[in-house]
Amino acid sequence: xxxxxxxxxxxxxxxxxxxxxxxxxxxxxxxxxxxxxxxxxxxxxxxxxxxxxxxxxxxxxxxxxxxxxxxxxxxxxxxxxxxxxxxxxxxxxxxxxxxxxxxxxxxxxxxxxxxxxxxxxxxxxxxxxxxxxxxxxxxxxxxxxxxxxxxxxxxxxxxxxxxxxxxxxxxxxxxxxxxxxxxxxxxxxxxxxxxxxxxxxxxxxxxxxxxxxxxxxxxxxxxxxxxxxxxxxxxxxxxxxxxxxxxxxxxxxxxxxxxxxxxxxxxxxxxxxxxxxxxxxxxxxxxxxxxxxxxxxxxxxxxxxxxxxxxxxxxxxxxxxxxxxxxxxxxxxxxxxxxxxxxxxxxxxxxxxxxxxxxxxxxxxxxxxxxxxxxxxxxxxxxxxxxxxxxxxxxxxxxxxxxxxxxxxxxxxxxxxxxxxxxxxxxxxxxxxxxxxxxxxxxxxxxxxxxxxxxxxxxxxxxxxxxxxxxxxxxxxxxxxx
Numbered sequence: 001x002x003x004x005x006x007x008x009x010x011x012x013x014x015x016x017x018x019x020x021x022x023x024x025x026x027x028x029x030x031x032x033x034x035x036x037x038x039x040x041x042x043x044x045x046x047x048x049x050x051x052x053x054x055x056x057x058x059x060x061x062x063x064x065x066x067x068x069x070x071x072x073x074x075x076x077x078x079x080x081x082x083x084x085x086x087x088x089x090x091x092x093x094x095x096x097x098x099x100x101x102x103x104x105x106x107x108x109x110x111x112x113x114x115x116x117x118x119x120x121x122x123x124x125x126x127x128x129x130x131x132x133x134x135x136x137x138x139x140x141x142x143x144x145x146x147x148x149x150x151x152x153x154x155x156x157x158x159x160x161x162x163x164x165x166x167x168x169x170x171x172x173x174x175x176x177x178x179x180x181x182x183x184x185x186x187x188x189x190x191x192x193x194x195x196x197x198x199x200x201x202x203x204x205x206x207x208x209x210x211x212x213x214x215x216x217x218x219x220x221x222x223x224x225x226x227x228x229x230x231x232x233x234x235x236x237x238x239x240x241x242x243x244x245x246x247x248x249x250x251x252x253x254x255x256x257x258x259x260x261x262x263x264x265x266x267x268x269x270x271x272x273x274x275x276x277x278x279x280x281x282x283x284x285x286x287x288x289x290x291x292x293x294x295x296x297x298x299x300x301x302x303x304x305x306x307x308x309x310x311x312x313x314x315x316x317x318x319x320x321x322x323x324x325x326x327x328x329x330x331x332x333x334x335x336x337x338x339x340x341x342x343x344x345x346x347x348x349x350x351x352x353x354x355x356x357x358x359x360x361x362x363x364x365x366x367x368x369x370x371x372x373x374x375x376x377x378x379x380x381x382x383x384x385x386x387x388x389x390x391x392x393x394x395x396x397x398x399x400x401x402x403x404x405x406x407x408x409x410x411x412x413x414x415x416x417x418x419x420x421x422x423x424x425x426x427x428x429x430x431x432x433x434x435x436x437x438x439x440x441x442x443x444x445x446x447x448x449x450x451x452x453x454x455x456x457x458x459x460x461x462x463x464x465x466x467x468x469x470x471x472x473x474x475x476x477x478x479x480x481x482x
């Protein structure tokens with residue numbers, strides 16, 4: 001069974017959370033081991049160095065006076081008492097053989113022995129301190145530093161300072177406590193970052209992935225919930241917009257295929273029916289001319305529809321290449337209007353040209369603009385009543401030429417104004433007035449004008465008439481003749 005993206009995302013989140021928790025415990029455990037040992041060594045070195053410095057200063061500067069009888073034993077005890085108070089350690093003065101001369105110790109330390117068993121002042125060679133119970137003199141481990149007392153280059157005795165490790169352990173615990181607090185804070189901050197990543201990045205990505213899966217399976221109605229206005233929210237909104245556009249495109253394609261099928265099926269059915277009737281003798285020979293004209297009419301409808309579809313396909317696939325050139329728009333207007341002379345005579349409609357100048361040069365695709373004018377004038381004739389006037393007018397405004405085609409026909413209903421540019425759209429009036437239209441003429445007009453980077457607008461009042469106006473750029477080397 002395939003897992004859905006949401007199920008996969010939940011599983012991934014649980015895995016990441018488990019890894020995060022395990023990582024946190026491992027970080028604390030590793031830190032406690034490494035930092036604990038490292039901190040103990042560093043604190044021990046620091047304490048021993050401090051004790052040795054005090055012992056060495058006293059042994060070299062003060063105690064030699066005792067051996068040359070400059071100071072008394074009571075003064076020595078006073079000096080050792082000061083060291084004991086400063087260092088909170090046991091301070092012993094022994095002679096060269098290890099026999100105790102005098103000592104000072106805090107209350108929680110054991111009394112100094114009269115003779116240090118197996119005394120060896122060189123036993124800590126290579127180090128300024130040693131750790132242990134110091135020949136059994138202490139019940140707990142202590143740090144011991146030994147400084148020789150010399151006079152006239154002769155060692156007269158030794159100053160020993162022993163400090164309990166409890167103080168070092170207390171310092172170590174205080175340091176580790178701060179380290180653990182820092183780790184916990186970092187851990188909580190990282191968890192907040194993880195939570196923010198989950199809410200702001202991972203969860204939206206899972207929803208986007210799920211949406212992509214839904215779109216791929218054909219469910220274009222699926223919408224991604226938008227909770228933020230950041231990049232993820234913008235991406236989600238973009239995908240929602242894309243799905244709506246795809247839905248519209250899908251609906252448009254269905255409608256397009258249905259319209260094409262309908263517009264092809266109707267004339268083909270008529271053509272087939274009349275040909276079969278003529279072939280089997282249902283239509284007598286003397287009436288075949290009438291029905292051949294009907295077949296020709298339907299064939300022309302199919303030809304127009306096919307041409308218009310190919311024209312629009314060129315716009316859709318962006319294969320349309322405009323052959324821009326400078327030409328006289330007024331010549332094109334005159335020739336296009338003249339091509340409707342027969343139709344206008346038959347319907348008793350006149351075309352009035354209101355041209356800004358005798359000649360006016362524009363820079364565009366001459367064939368496409370001629371097609372635009374043809375479709376607009378043809379459309380105006382279809383919707384005009386007999387004995388009416390169609391006006392084609394040009395106006396210069398700056399670097400633009402405005403071309404308008406105005407009729408006094410039935411007009412366009414207000415609710416249809418925004419739909420007339422849609423492919424295959426026909427108003428009810430269109431269906432009543434003219435059955436030959438493909439419903440693609442205005443779509444081709446708009447696509448052609450927009451391909452030039454220009455605009456086309458319509459103003460229409462039902463029962464009064466319509467006016468279509470489009471713009472074209474003037475030719476830079478245009479010349480005007482009155």
